[in-house]
Structures are given as structure tokens and as C-alpha cells.
Amino acid sequence: MTLQPKKFIAVAGNIGSGKSSLTTLLGKKFGWTPYYESVEDNPYLADFYGDMKRWSFHLQIYFLSHRFQTHKKIVESPQSVIQDRSIYEDAEIFARNLFEIGNMTQRDYDNYVALYKVMMEFLHPPDLMVYLRAEVPTLKAQIAKRGREYEQSIPTDYLSQLNKHYESWIANYKLGKLLVIESDHLDFVHNAADFDKVEKQIRSAL
Secondary structure, eight states: OOOSSOOEEEEEEOTTSSHHHHHHHHHHHHTOEEEOOOOTTOSSHHHHHHOHHHHHHHHHHHHHHHHHHHHHHHHHOSSOEEEESOHHHIIIIIIHHHHHTTSSOHHHHHHHHHHHHHHHTTOOOOSEEEEEEOOHHHHHHHHHHHTOGGGTTOOHHHHHHHHHHHHHHHHTOOSSEEEEEEOTTOOTTTOHHHHHHHHHHHHHHO
């Protein structure tokens, strides 16, 4: 079933929060075209987790470029679309965190933010931002479950810092409609009743 008129939904959340799974499920349910984060073909990700300070700027520029192109395609598409992670998270969460913990220099961060601000002038925001809120133990369990080798060494403190930035960003999000889903006790992948709850929340928000 497709909801009319065209909709642009973005799914936000920390590493391991279930964004990709929810994007797939909602895309199938509503007939929305899914757009996924560039992970498997990302040439910097494995290096980044091995040496964050060395590769942070390269990784963030790659993500920013990829996400800008994706966002532009989404806005120009005549179809309803659901996106796994938004461009806003790159700047508001990940780049900011890397700078604050000393893994990105002031010079690189200033350069990154300037580029991000220019890009924002050209982008129409999503009709609905869905935020999957999850505590660190949930994130760690789901990261372990999906078994990406380069993710297994992500420090707990790093996930906690990202969660802090997510909460700050969401508290100040004013670009459009926002739906916060408490996902710690949901298993929308394997439990149909849990997915039904999420689906109803999405319908109501739209």
C-alpha cells in the first residue's frame, strides 16, 4: 500500500539501532523506495575503526558526499522514499563527536562544517524524521549479532558519546515532523506485533 502524495521519510539512530532493518520493512510495507547507508562499499570504514584520528576527516567527507547525492536523488524522485540515516547525522552527531573527542583537528572540522552548511542550502528536509532511540547495551547486542568484523571493536564509550549527541540533536530538531521510537524492548524484525506498533506510529505521524 502506497501512501499518497509522495513522502520522504528518514530513519535516524545510533550504530546498531536497527535503522537498516526498519528501512527495509517499512519500504516493503508501504511501497517506499529504500535508500541505504553506504557501508559495505565504503573504502574508509575499516581503516577508520583501526585508526580514528588518522581517517576521521576522510571518512566524514566520504559520507557527506554520498549522503548529499542520495538526498538530492530522493528529493528529485517522483516516488515515496525511505532513507537509512540522514545527512544531518553526519554533521550533527558523527563529525561533531570526532572533533570533541580529539579525533578530528579544528582545521578539518571547520572545513567540514563549512561544506555541510553550503550543502544544507540546497536540500529539502524529510517529511518525517524517525529516530530509533536505543541504550548502549541494546546497540552492543545488535552490533554483535550482525557480525561485521570491523564493528566489533567499537568502544562502549564511543557509542555512549554518540547517544549523547543524538539526544541533543533530536531535542533541537526543527526541520519537520519527528517521531521518536523507544526501541530497546522492540523486536520489529522477528515480532509481527512489534512491527505493527511501529507501523501505526508511522501512519499516525504522517
